Amino acid sequence: MLDLKLIRTNPDQVRTGLAKRGAEGLVDELLRLDRERRENLTKVEALKNKRNVVSKEVGRLKAAKVDATNLINEMKEVNEEIKRLDEVVRTLEEEINRILYTLPNLPQEDVPVGSDDQTNVEIRRWGTPRTFGFEPKPHWELGEELEILDFERGAKISGARFTVLKGLGARLERALVNFMLDLHINKHGYTEIFPPFLVNRDCMVGTGQLPKFEEDMFKVTTGDYYLIPTAEVPVTNLHREEILEAASLPKKYVAYTACFRAEAGSAGRDTRGLIRQHQFNKVELVKLTTPEDSYREHESLVHDAEEVLQLLNLPYRVMLLSSGDMGFSASKCYDLEVWLPSFGVYREISSCSNFEAFQARRANLRFRREPDAKPEFVHTLNGSGLAVGRTLAAIIENYQQADGSVAIPEVLVPYMGGITVIK
RNA sequence: GGAGAGAUGGCUGAGUGGUUGAAGGCGCCCGCCUCGAAAGCGGGUAGGGGUUUACGCCCCUCGCGAGUUCGAAUCUCGCUCUCUCCGCCA
Numbered sequence: 001m002l003d004l005k006l007i008r009t010n011p012d013q014v015r016t017g018l019a020k021r022g023a024e025g026l027v028d029e030l031l032r033l034d035r036e037r038r039e040n041l042t043k044v045e046a047l048k049n050k051r052n053v054v055s056k057e058v059g060r061l062k063a064a065k066v067d068a069t070n071l072i073n074e075m076k077e078v079n080e081e082i083k084r085l086d087e088v089v090r091t092l093e094e095e096i097n098r099i100l101y102t103l104p105n106l107p108q109e110d111v112p113v114g115s116d117d118q119t120n121v122e123i124r125r126w127g128t129p130r131t132f133g134f135e136p137k138p139h140w141e142l143g144e145e146l147e148i149l150d151f152e153r154g155a156k157i158s159g160a161r162f163t164v165l166k167g168l169g170a171r172l173e174r175a176l177v178n179f180m181l182d183l184h185i186n187k188h189g190y191t192e193i194f195p196p197f198l199v200n201r202d203c204m205v206g207t208g209q210l211p212k213f214e215e216d217m218f219k220v221t222t223g224d225y226y227l228i229p230t231a232e233v234p235v236t237n238l239h240r241e242e243i244l245e246a247a248s249l250p251k252k253y254v255a256y257t258a259c260f261r262a263e264a265g266s267a268g269r270d271t272r273g274l275i276r277q278h279q280f281n282k283v284e285l286v287k288l289t290t291p292e293d294s295y296r297e298h299e300s301l302v303h304d305a306e307e308v309l310q311l312l313n314l315p316y317r318v319m320l321l322s323s324g325d326m327g328f329s330a331s332k333c334y335d336l337e338v339w340l341p342s343f344g345v346y347r348e349i350s351s352c353s354n355f356e357a358f359q360a361r362r363a364n365l366r367f368r369r370e371p372d373a374k375p376e377f378v379h380t381l382n383g384s385g386l387a388v389g390r391t392l393a394a395i396i397e398n399y400q401q402a403d404g405s406v407a408i409p410e411v412l413v414p415y416m417g418g419i420t421v422i423k
Numbered sequence: 424g425g426a427g428a429g430a431u432g433g434c435u436g437a438g439u440g441g442u443u444g445a446a447g448g449c450g451c452c453c454g455c456c457u458c459g460a461a462a463g464c465g466g467g468u469a470g471g472g473g474u475u476u477a478c479g480c481c482c483c484u485c486g487c488g489a490g491u492u493c494g495a496a497u498c499u500c501g502c503u504c505u506c507u508c509c510g511c512c513a
Contacts, residue, residue, distance in 0.1 A: 055494040241471090
């Protein structure tokens with residue numbers, strides 16, 4: 001969430017930033033509520049001070065065996081007024097928070113302004129899409145023919161947007177997870193986390209999924225738990241309500257998890273294949289940094305994710321998302337898009353964002369520069385490294401051969417027990 | 424699921440209605456002492472909010488939320504979490 005103090009002291013900056021995202025209009029309302037809250041707060045605190053002072057006096061009088069009935073009666077009236085004003089303040093705070101929790105983050109200065117993906121900017125491109133001497137098939141056709149993807153049975157046992165991986169397909173999925181984890185752990189210096197897949201509501205609010213995007217989340221009916229839509233949620237919230245030492249930053253975590261998304265509003269989109277599933281696997285990178293380091297750490301996080309595609313020899317491009325295409329919590333976001341031959345387009349396979357203090361403020365996630373310094377909010381970042389299901393689809397399509405078999409990328413062969421082709 | 428015990432500051436640990444936001448100890452920071460260090464001595468060490476040019480002042484917080492009271496860490500009720508034993512379970 002945004003800093004209420006920034007809104008109070010610099011409303012124009014906030015108005016401008018929100019306008020870039022098409023989310024203006026509530027700043028004046030916030031300023032009014034904030035002013036009203038502080039006025040009432042000052043009043044009620046003065047009364048509470050009076051109550052504290054008089055109560056101590058009552059204690060002294062009673063100890064001295066002096067009658068204090070008048071003071072006690074007076075305080076009963078003061079208490080009524082305190083109760084009333086407390087309620088007023090509480091209501092105002094609720095309204096303020098209700099608005100704050102639904103306002104998106106402000107874009108960084110260098111984020112292109114635009115309303116959708118048409119204004120995204122291509123930053124760089126890696127690799128050349130292969131030319132096929134035959135008509136390349138989509139991954140779902142290849143997968144079914146090779147009996148490594150079973151969409152029918154996925155639909156039978158669960159429903160639409162669920163897929164069963166079988167045999168070497170399941171093996172390849174597992175190989176990808178292990179390959180990505182090993183790369184980020186051993187070469188890039190991330191610490192592996194294996195978190196719960198169900199989290200409480202506070203975590204979902206902390207990273208920004210709630211309260212605004214409830215309909216996109218799966219919620220269990222027993223207990224107050226949500227299925228994680230990404231490992232970003234449990235991993236970013238690992239240190240919520242904590243004050244970290246500056247020396248322990250940046251914290252770099254990598255986590256493999258399943259991800260669960262309701263995909264409300266996506267009806268009819270990407271209905272075939274592995275691209276848009278209710279459940280998919282992802283290896284996620286998360287960083288907690290000081291504010292001054294977060295921009296550099298963002299760039300290096302993108303490179304860490306890119307290296308997965310490079311080692312798999314999959315052509316991709318890096319897009320800088322425009323203000324209107326970024327996620328709710330992000331201040332700046334790069335997407336990695338992998339080449340999918342059957343679509344003839346680049347498709348998102350990773351999203352790498354810097355959230356600055358937006359999530360940290362929600363999750364009360366702070367650090368201290370020096371032992372006796374004031375706590376400050378950290379900056380949080382994350383990115384897919386990568387979405388495993390989409391990577392699997394990209395490999396099947398890019399590595400297909402004329403006879404319908406699929407070659408295994410060289411770096412994965414050790415993870416496949418020496419197998420070099422699925423046929 | 425049943426029975427019991429517990430939750431206090433960075434840690435440990437007192438505190439059963441009245442200057443207790445909290446004794447003592449440990450840790451940490453500053454100073455004295457020392458050639459230097461240790462020991463010793465003195466002082467300082469929570470977070471949030473409001474107000475103020477500032478110094479400062481005020482409010483809230485002893486797991487969380489209600490309640491009793493002029494006054495609650497302390498009494499009452501509800502909840503959460505942790506631990507022990509039993510049951511069940513992968």
